[in-house]
Amino acid sequence: MSGLKRTIIRGGLESLYFTGAYSALERYVGGVGVILTMHHVREPRPDRFQPNRLLEITPRFLEGVVKLLRRSQVDVVSLDEMHRRLSERDFGRRFVCLTFDDGYRDILQHAYPILKEAQMPFTVYVPTSFPDRLGELWWLVLEAVIANNDSIGLVVDGKNRTFACASVADKRALYDELYWWVRSRPTETEMREIVRNLAACYAVDIAAFCKDLCMDWRELAKLAADPLVTIGAHTVNHQMLAKLPEKTARSEMDLSRAVIEAVLGLRPEHLSYPYGDPTAAGPREFAIAAELGFKTAVTTRPGVIFPEHSERLTALPRISLNGEYQQLRYVRVLLSGSATAMWNSFRGQEAA
Ligand SMILES: [Zn+2]
Numbered sequence: 001m002s003g004l005k006r007t008i009i010r011g012g013l014e015s016l017y018f019t020g021a022y023s024a025l026e027r028y029v030g031g032v033g034v035i036l037t038m039h040h041v042r043e044p045r046p047d048r049f050q051p052n053r054l055l056e057i058t059p060r061f062l063e064g065v066v067k068l069l070r071r072s073q074v075d076v077v078s079l080d081e082m083h084r085r086l087s088e089r090d091f092g093r094r095f096v097c098l099t100f101d102d103g104y105r106d107i108l109q110h111a112y113p114i115l116k117e118a119q120m121p122f123t124v125y126v127p128t129s130f131p132d133r134l135g136e137l138w139w140l141v142l143e144a145v146i147a148n149n150d151s152i153g154l155v156v157d158g159k160n161r162t163f164a165c166a167s168v169a170d171k172r173a174l175y176d177e178l179y180w181w182v183r184s185r186p187t188e189t190e191m192r193e194i195v196r197n198l199a200a201c202y203a204v205d206i207a208a209f210c211k212d213l214c215m216d217w218r219e220l221a222k223l224a225a226d227p228l229v230t231i232g233a234h235t236v237n238h239q240m241l242a243k244l245p246e247k248t249a250r251s252e253m254d255l256s257r258a259v260i261e262a263v264l265g266l267r268p269e270h271l272s273y274p275y276g277d278p279t280a281a282g283p284r285e286f287a288i289a290a291e292l293g294f295k296t297a298v299t300t301r302p303g304v305i306f307p308e309h310s311e312r313l314t315a316l317p318r319i320s321l322n323g324e325y326q327q328l329r330y331v332r333v334l335l336s337g338s339a340t341a342m343w344n345s346f347r348g349q350e351a352a
Contacts (some may be wrong), residue, residue, distance in 0.1 A: 033082065038111070040056035059114060234274060300318060305341060
């Protein structure tokens with residue numbers, strides 16, 4: 001994300017907070033609840049080049065969020081309870097669901113003790129290739145290649161190109177450019193091929209990220225044994241489903257549920273679409289998830305939950321706790337629905 005975009009988002013959050021507009025707007029745009037998205041919870045790193053910092057919040061910040069939720073007039077509930085409230089249209093009190101994507105080990109280490117202490121339910125969405133140690137966390141490969149080199153050679157549209165990335169500013173700009181270029185490849189196969197080549201050329205061990213950062217099945221079993229924890233499906237290979245043939249997209253969703261059931265002895269009833277934006281999950285995926293019998297499925301499209309979402313349970317929006325904005329006043333604004341309403345140009349109800 002560019003510095004300018006970050007400044008604009010921060011400015012929007014600040015003005016909604018300091019003008020008090022967020023609390024005035026809440027009754028119009030706050031909906032009935034919020035599903036929060038998180039990824040890593042871990043101590044901050046001092047590195048200046050951290051293009052994936054948006055995916056991590058600190059344990060201290062999570063503790064602050066827990067305290068804030070305790071003080072707010074909301075119920076922190078499991079996805080099953082959210083599903084019940086939506087199905088029975090039981091909207092007496094606002095709810096918040098806490099969800100973590102990808103199954104990182106720091107969730108067990110840092111988030112679990114905090115949420116256990118607070119007795120707050122939460123969900124971990126697991127792509128089964130990660131605990132199977134076959135996952136490719138390609139965005140970290142890209143980060144490592146750019147961090148470790150002063151220039152990078154890459155074949156783009158059939159031409160050899162060299163990108164300079166000696167300074168931190170150049171590294172940030174190049175990461176953004178290459179991340180979105182890789183994401184926009186027409187197929188996952190092509191995308192993965194580019195990253196595998198980069199890893200091979202610049203001696204980055206792709207498999208190590210999965211082993212070092214993601215929970216194995218034994219660790220997941222420990223979490224799954226706690227009734228506070230819901231284990232959700234996040235496909236097998238963490239691919240952009242919308243770019244896959246229909247049959248493959250369907251089996252990515254279905255098979256991941258079968259694998260989790262076989263290993264952990266519980267059948268996931270909730271799904272998170274990898275990446276979750278419109279390029280990764282659309283109407284076809286929402287329909288397949290419903291056909292496969294998932295009770296709910298979440299995107300990363302930003303928004304709060306409205307009563308109308310009970311008709312669209314496999315296309316639910318979420319709100320990300322972004323590591324670039326770790327201020328509790330921003331969380332207040334986000335929970336009110338006013339920030340996402342503004343980003344969605346006040347199309348709140350239709351935004352899924
Ligand atoms: Zn994910």
